[in-house]
Amino acid sequence: MTNVQKFKEFFGFGPAEDFVAEDEYYGSQDRTRTEGRYERSYGYADRHYEPSVVTVRLNSYQEARQLGEPFRDGDAVVFDMTAMDTADARRIVDFAAGLVFGARGTMEKVARKTFAIIPEGADITLAELERAARR
Secondary structure, three states: OOHHHHHHHHOOOOOOOOOOOHHHHHOOOOEEEEOOEEEEOOOOOOOOOOOOEEEEEOOOHHHOHHHHHHHHOOOEEEEEOOOOOHHHHHHHHHHHHHHHHHHOOEEEEEEOOEEEEEOOOOOOOHHHHHHHHHO
């Protein structure tokens, strides 16, 4: 066997005689096949969860956690930054953009210095977000 063949087998680009199937290796872990790759299933898709809309009024960047925790739990978050200076508000928007990117969600501008972050798969209208922003 040449070094190139060994390299290919090591990185999974070629056949391997001593290959152990993932299902045998991981045993009892629940795994699903998606688009040619295996992903670990944690059962989140099995739960039916209707996300709620949480409204947060931020005064400084130190309060960014109030925005991240409900979004991480699967809720849409409307955050009002009208009491903040522009520099901190930009930092919050950057933080929210990172959350949205990591969770494959979306971000919408609701009003001046008021935005909403919506988790993937949530069926929430812009009217609902605007109503939550007025609370």
